[in-house]
Amino acid sequence: MDEHNLIKRCQQGDKEAFQLLISQYHPFVYKFLIRTTDNEQTAEDLTQETFLKVIRNIEKFDTMGQAKFSTYVITIAKNAYIDYLRKEKKFRYNIPFPENFNVEDSSVHVEDTIVDKLYGQGILTDLEDLPEEQRIVIKLKYIEGLTLKEIGDQLELEPKTVKSRIHNGIVRLRKLLDKGDER
Known part of the structure; x- marks a missing residue:
């Protein structure tokens, strides 16, 4: 199934489509966050948080717009990481x-x-x-x-x-x- 239709199905509340979308993008987001956080547990927690935000806000993604869904997901992951840093104040060298x-x-x-x-x-x-x-x-x-x-x-x-x-x-x-x- 192409990504456009998968996202449209997610926007209509199709739980199976959400499962497919998450399984497709989970490795991508997790790898980004593991490189960014350098901590497996934090990366996994932020990956879960990212997908919760994706699920809650999927209707905001413009399937007809120019932005790729991968960019949208990474932006959410990046913002989740920034929020984590603000809350925890523990990212430290x-x-x-x-x-x-x-x-x-x-x-x-x-x-x-x-x-x-x-x-x-x-x-x-x-x-x-x-x-x-x-x-x-x-x-x-x-x-x-x-x-x-x-x-x-x-x-x-x-x-x-x-x-x-x-x-x-x-x-x-x-x-x-x-x-x-x-x-």
Whole structure:
């Protein structure tokens, strides 16, 4: 059955169609959330929450519009994750930079250094103090290794917006790191 008809059936309250739709999209949403949360239980909980919201709001999806259903579902999942972060306030990296790390060193590109430290020594700090939209794009870029376009597609943003959020997040992270050096 094609997706358009499946969604139409869901909008008419067909429970079998909902089961088909959920079974079709569950792996997609779960993989997105496991990459985003890095926690299986949280990803599963947020996946369930995502599909509850999909079921409750399926009538709002415009089957004749240009948005893909996959984009609609990922947007709901992303918003569920942001809500989770706001409620729980427990998304945290508590890994200090080494004392010899100098963000002012012109030969060191901060973004590359963060990636190197994250993968080489598991070092990244103060990320939890960034605004959520910056934290999410930085995590998707540097932890998940997604391109600006891939991040933009997932979050329904233009690549330029993603790049700007990453840049602003890195600038803010640099300031946070500078404050940490003063302690």
